[in-house]
Amino acid sequence: MTLYRASVLLLLLMASQSQALPVPDTEDLLPQEESTEDLLPQEENTEDLLPQEENTEDLLPQEENTEDLLPQEENTESNDIEDNTENIGEKILASNNQSAAFLEEGDLLPSSKRNAIKCGYNSCLWPKGPDGLVSIPYTVSRDFNSYENGIISSALGSFASKTCIRFVPRRSERDFISVENQAGCFSSLGKQGWRQVLSLNKNGCVYTAIIQHEFNHALGFKHEQTRSDRDQYVRINWNNIIPDMAYNFEKSDTNNLNTPYDYTSLMHYASTAFSNNGHDTITPLSPRPVKLGQTQGLSDWDIKRINMLYGC
Numbered sequence: 001m002t003l004y005r006a007s008v009l010l011l012l013l014m015a016s017q018s019q020a021l022p023v024p025d026t027e028d029l030l031p032q033e034e035s036t037e038d039l040l041p042q043e044e045n046t047e048d049l050l051p052q053e054e055n056t057e058d059l060l061p062q063e064e065n066t067e068d069l070l071p072q073e074e075n076t077e078s079n080d081i082e083d084n085t086e087n088i089g090e091k092i093l094a095s096n097n098q099s100a101a102f103l104e105e106g107d108l109l110p111s112s113k114r115n116a117i118k119c120g121y122n123s124c125l126w127p128k129g130p131d132g133l134v135s136i137p138y139t140v141s142r143d144f145n146s147y148e149n150g151i152i153s154s155a156l157g158s159f160a161s162k163t164c165i166r167f168v169p170r171r172s173e174r175d176f177i178s179v180e181n182q183a184g185c186f187s188s189l190g191k192q193g194w195r196q197v198l199s200l201n202k203n204g205c206v207y208t209a210i211i212q213h214e215f216n217h218a219l220g221f222k223h224e225q226t227r228s229d230r231d232q233y234v235r236i237n238w239n240n241i242i243p244d245m246a247y248n249f250e251k252s253d254t255n256n257l258n259t260p261y262d263y264t265s266l267m268h269y270a271s272t273a274f275s276n277n278g279h280d281t282i283t284p285l286s287p288r289p290v291k292l293g294q295t296q297g298l299s300d301w302d303i304k305r306i307n308m309l310y311g312c
């Protein structure tokens with residue numbers, strides 16, 4: 001009996017332990033399950049983004065829908081860019097390391113047809129249609145997957161929600177932008193005619209702010225730090241610039257549209273762009289501390305300038 005009772009006690013003890021053990025396990029699991037559940041809506045949101053972005057492409061004129069997308073774009077951006085503190089200029093220049101030799105100002109394809117410097121206010125603007133919208137056809141290389149396609153069309157949706165620019169999938173138009181996975185992030189300035197390449201390398205350029213930066217070049221905008229009156233607003237530290245890259249800081253005879261110098265423009269490079277020693281190459285002369293460039297997309301002045309240049 002003693003052995004039997006001992007066995008029973010042992011069994012009871014094991015049973016009680018085995019019952020007791022799952023309790024903390026289960027309790028431990030619960031928060032994980034909850035956190036997993038917490039994740040699900042985000043994943044669903046991400047999945048929701050893709051069809052919505054596709055819809056956005058189709059629904060570009062409907063500003064409300066596009067505006068609804070904006071917070072999701074920010075989410076996408078913050079998810080995509082882990083090192084979000086890095087200025088997009090830095091990202092672009094890093095991606096273009098191998099391509100810098102043939103690019104102007106770091107990410108502009110030289111134009112063989114016209115004086116690109118004056119491009120901003122003459123013949124290389126995209127035409128406005130009778131509906132008052134500037135529809136710009138584009139294609140996206142099959143190199144890009146559906147997720148990357150979603151980021152691209154979502155980034156372009158911001159132009160539609162704030163300006164009269166509509167980037168639309170090409171049907172059979174002669175002049176169009178061809179988004180390709182070439183060696184870097186770069187674009188032509190303004191409309192070039194026929195197929196013009198806008199490169200978004202898959203490994204460094206498919207971010208909302210970079211996409212918008214390159215498409216803004218295709219609308220005709222150069223970099224903020226090379227505009228004609230920049231010396232009133234920034235100091236170029238020539239001694240800190242990689243000598244072969246100094247030409248990227250030459251001023252341009254730009255059409256500034258009577259708008260103020262914008263330190264926060266999406267088209268402004270970071271303070272250490274093309275630095276050969278880690279020190280600043282561009283120092284703001286603003287009496288107040290300012291950060292050059294940003295990663296949040298088109299600034300208010302970027303948007304106003306698009307509307308001014310295209311008469312939106």
Ligand SMILES: [Zn+2]
Pocket residue numbers: 106107108213217223
């Ligand atoms: Zn650029």
